[in-house]
Amino acid sequence: MKKIWGITFGGLHSKILSVLLVFLLAIIGFTSFISLYKSLTLKKIVEKSGVEQHDAIENVSGDTMYQVIEQSLTKMNDLRAEKLDDEFTEIEGYIKMLRDLAGELFENADTLQPATVPLPDPDNIDQLEVHLLYEEGVDYQHSEYVGIVGNMTDTMVSLVETNDKVESCYIGLADGTHVGVGNGGADKYDENGKQKPFRVRHRPWYVGALEKGDIFFTGVERDAFNNSMNITCSAPVIINGRTVAVVGIDIVLDNIDELIAEANSDTEFVFIVNNNGQIIAVPNNNSIFQLEDSDTAEDLRKSDNKELADFITQALNEKTNLETVTLNGKEYYLIGTPMKTLNWALISVVDKERTKAPTTHLLDEINRINADSTTAFRNGTSKLSKITIIGIILIILIGAISSLFVANRIVRPIESMTDNITGKSGNGAFEMKDLYRTGDEIEVLAKSFDKLSKDTVKYIENITEITKEKERIGTELSLATKIQVSMLPHIFPPFPHRHEIDIFASMEPAREVGGDFYDFFLIDEDHLGMVMADVSGKGIPAALFMMISKALLKSNSMLGQSPAEVLEKTNELLCANNQVDMFVTVWLGILEISTGKLSAANAGHEYPAIKRADGDFELYKDKHGFVIGGMEGSRYKEYTIELSKGDKLFLYTDGVPEATDAEEAMFGTDRLLEVLNENKDASPEQLLKNVRASVDRFVKEAEQFDDLTMMCIEYKGTEK
Amino acid sequence: MEYNVITSGSKMVIELEGRLDTTTSPKLDAFIRNSLEGINELCIAMEKLEYISSAGLRVLLAAQKIMANQGRMVITGCREEITEIFEITGFSDILTIE
Numbered sequence: 001m002k003k004i005w006g007i008t009f010g011g012l013h014s015k016i017l018s019v020l021l022v023f024l025l026a027i028i029g030f031t032s033f034i035s036l037y038k039s040l041t042l043k044k045i046v047e048k049s050g051v052e053q054h055d056a057i058e059n060v061s062g063d064t065m066y067q068v069i070e071q072s073l074t075k076m077n078d079l080r081a082e083k084l085d086d087e088f089t090e091i092e093g094y095i096k097m098l099r100d101l102a103g104e105l106f107e108n109a110d111t112l113q114p115a116t117v118p119l120p121d122p123d124n125i126d127q128l129e130v131h132l133l134y135e136e137g138v139d140y141q142h143s144e145y146v147g148i149v150g151n152m153t154d155t156m157v158s159l160v161e162t163n164d165k166v167e168s169c170y171i172g173l174a175d176g177t178h179v180g181v182g183n184g185g186a187d188k189y190d191e192n193g194k195q196k197p198f199r200v201r202h203r204p205w206y207v208g209a210l211e212k213g214d215i216f217f218t219g220v221e222r223d224a225f226n227n228s229m230n231i232t233c234s235a236p237v238i239i240n241g242r243t244v245a246v247v248g249i250d251i252v253l254d255n256i257d258e259l260i261a262e263a264n265s266d267t268e269f270v271f272i273v274n275n276n277g278q279i280i281a282v283p284n285n286n287s288i289f290q291l292e293d294s295d296t297a298e299d300l301r302k303s304d305n306k307e308l309a310d311f312i313t314q315a316l317n318e319k320t321n322l323e324t325v326t327l328n329g330k331e332y333y334l335i336g337t338p339m340k341t342l343n344w345a346l347i348s349v350v351d352k353e354r355t356k357a358p359t360t361h362l363l364d365e366i367n368r369i370n371a372d373s374t375t376a377f378r379n380g381t382s383k384l385s386k387i388t389i390i391g392i393i394l395i396i397l398i399g400a401i402s403s404l405f406v407a408n409r410i411v412r413p414i415e416s417m418t419d420n421i422t423g424k425s426g427n428g429a430f431e432m433k434d435l436y437r438t439g440d441e442i443e444v445l446a447k448s449f450d451k452l453s454k455d456t457v458k459y460i461e462n463i464t465e466i467t468k469e470k471e472r473i474g475t476e477l478s479l480a481t482k483i484q485v486s487m488l489p490h491i492f493p494p495f496p497h498r499h500e501i502d503i504f505a506s507m508e509p510a511r512e513v514g515g516d517f518y519d520f521f522l523i524d525e526d527h528l529g530m531v532m533a534d535v536s537g538k539g540i541p542a543a544l545f546m547m548i549s550k551a552l553l554k555s556n557s558m559l560g561q562s563p564a565e566v567l568e569k570t571n572e573l574l575c576a577n578n579q580v581d582m583f584v585t586v587w588l589g590i591l592e593i594s595t596g597k598l599s600a601a602n603a604g605h606e607y608p609a610i611k612r613a614d615g616d617f618e619l620y621k622d623k624h625g626f627v628i629g630g631m632e633g634s635r636y637k638e639y640t641i642e643l644s645k646g647d648k649l650f651l652y653t654d655g656v657p658e659a660t661d662a663e664e665a666m667f668g669t670d671r672l673l674e675v676l677n678e679n680k681d682a683s684p685e686q687l688l689k690n691v692r693a694s695v696d697r698f699v700k701e702a703e704q705f706d707d708l709t710m711m712c713i714e715y716k717g718t719e720k
Numbered sequence: 721m722e723y724n725v726i727t728s729g730s731k732m733v734i735e736l737e738g739r740l741d742t743t744t745s746p747k748l749d750a751f752i753r754n755s756l757e758g759i760n761e762l763c764i765a766m767e768k769l770e771y772i773s774s775a776g777l778r779v780l781l782a783a784q785k786i787m788a789n790q791g792r793m794v795i796t797g798c799r800e801e802i803t804e805i806f807e808i809t810g811f812s813d814i815l816t817i818e
Contacts, residue, residue, distance in 0.1 A: 515774075583781065630781050630810075630814070634810075666771075
């Protein structure tokens with residue numbers, strides 16, 4: 001673990017930090033994904049709704065515009081047509097009036113004074129006058145017709161004067177004369193001051209009325225004199241099936257011009273088509289239609305533009321709907337209303353593109369707003385992104401710092417504890433500090449450490465104490481072992497000057513000190529005392545009991561008593577203060593060295609093994625008494641064995657036959673006798689070694705369980 | 721070593737099993753010293769006892785001493801090895817072996 005700025009990398013610091021960062025990143029990733037997805041969806045929705053809005057507005061607005069235009073235009077067109085028609089109807093009234101008046105005059109010609117009509121006066125420029133015109137070569141001065149119609153000139157003058165729509169009125173007479181009321185002027189004269197002839201009967205209005213036989217409107221005609229554009233209304237005067245005259249009124253076109261001019265704008269205009277499908281009125285400088293003479297003007301009903309041709313045809317017959325017609329490659333709304341009087345049609349034209357202007361404007365506006373809001377949205381989004389990124393960085397920073405802080409709060413006590421325990425700070429003994437009182441697991445841990453540390457100190461103290469005690473006891477025990485061993489006769493041969501006997505003995509306690517013991521001593525010059533004993537139990541208590549037993553047995557023996565007496569006496573003494581129910585088994589023998597006579601008594605001890613000079617070792621099943629120290633008043637029987645030269649006596653404690661191997665099989669007395677007899681003539685010392693080796697082989701690695709004590713005496717007899 | 725105790729009234733039977741030696745006898749010793757109050761007939765059954773050491777004999781001696789004052793103690797079912805040990809140590813003289 002590396003440590004930088006007090007932060008341990010790879011430790012809890014970085015683990016907590018990693019966990020927090022992973023957590024934060026997961027949250028950020030998730031929210032980013034959601035917001036990205038949302039913003040994409042939102043963008044799609046906005047775009048889609050923009051398109052839908054656009055289409056909807058276009059459709060609705062288009063429909064609305066169509067309806068608005070249709071309604072207003074239809075109404076307007078109808079009104080205009082009606083207005084014009086009314087004017088023509090009025091003119092028609094006037095012409096009928098003139099026709100009827102002329103008719104009456106002709107019918108009552110007999111009763112009338114012939115009136116005279118003056119020739120035009122060149123000075124009457126732009127002044128109303130009554131004048132007489134005539135065809136070339138016509139004798140106007142003797143015209144009967146002029147005399148007749150000259151009677152109605154007053155009426156005609158008043159018609160022109162009182163009606164501003166009537167520019168002039170006149171009567172063309174079948175004899176080639178012409179009586180007119182209109183502006184005079186030089187235009188009716190040539191450069192020579194001679195009056196120009198007037199081809200009355202060739203004028204279109206005259207011919208038209210004649211051919212039609214009824215009221216006739218000319219197309220737009222050039223005025224015969226001032227070359228202005230006129231429309232003339234005419235009607236034949238028929239007397240007895242013969243047309244005698246044609247009355248005519250020149251209509252002031254100003255009204256129509258006014259109407260047309262009034263209706264003319266950037267987006268719309270009005271034009272009028274006559275019954276021949278020719279345009280008779282259209283705004284000046286119109287890019288689509290031009291006004292032309294009736295003889296050259298195109299019959300629009302036969303136009304190459306089929307839409308237009310069909311429309312014009314229909315418009316001359318009936319009111320049309322608002323129709324879309326392509327003119328000069330551009331779409332226009334057209335609506336037509338027939339004018340009944342003239343069988344003309346008034347047609348309004350609206351630039352379809354221009355009608356879309358409000359829609360286009362609206363759409364532009366909406367697009368602009370959409371674009372603005374998209375930009376604003378984008379700006380907002382990018383601003384939001386920036387804020388979000390800054391926020392994320394801040395969150396991560398704060399998260400990192402706080403997690404490091406938290407980690408530090410967790411780790412610092414732990415580090416301190418570690419240092420404390422490993423001895424980097426302090427002496428290695430744990431000390432409770434305020435730093436550890438965190439109120440969480442760390443405090444628990446610290447308390448545990450505290451307890452552990454204190455326990456350990458106590459334990460170490462205990463161990464030290466125990467070890468000291470043990471060492472002390474060990475020292476004492478080894479001392480005790482030494483004392484015990486030194487208490488037993490351990491110098492061999494013990495009586496170098498006594499050649500009659502050869503003694504060897506050994507004791508190996510299972511623990512440091514044992515309960516077994518052997519002893520031999522000279523009671524006097526001729527008597528050898530021998531003891532083989534086994535105290536119940538082992539260890540210090542057994543050793544202590546052994547010491548007293550040994551001392552008592554020896555001291556009692558030294559008094560010269562018989563073995564049974566010694567045992568009985570010792571038993572009494574040991575029983576007297578025996579609080580622990582300890583006892584000792586004892587075999588005691590006293591050998592009269594000079595004779596080989598052995599007196600012995602057995603207090604609960606193992607049978608001794610005896611080998612006669614020429615025989616094998618055998619167990620001597622002597623009579624047993626009760627163990628010593630077990631019960632007061634025990635009595636012991638004594639027996640005597642005569643030993644001869646070469647006889648051997650082998651004494652042992654139960655540790656030998658009861659030596660146990662790993663399978664808990666016992667060595668047993670049979671094996672003991674066997675090993676003794678294998679080399680029965682060996683010296684006592686060798687015999688003990690043989691037995692010992694055999695026991696070792698038998699038990700193998702099993703622990704020595706009981707004390708192993710053996711003693712062997714060879715009686716060599718007295719010297720000869 | 722294990723032992724089973726069956727008590728009925730003032731009669732108690734202790735069944736011994738295994739080896740009664742230095743290591744195992746203190747347990748039985750403690751039991752006997754603490755549990756014999758009010759018992760006037762104690763039977764120690766040795767059918768399953770394999771070995772008894774001098775420490776075990778000491779426990780029997782203690783029990784015998786206690787029971788001598790308040791009733792009687794009987795040893796039953798001794799194996800040959802155990803009987804031999806009793807013989808050798810002279811315990812057969814002071815114990816009632818049946």
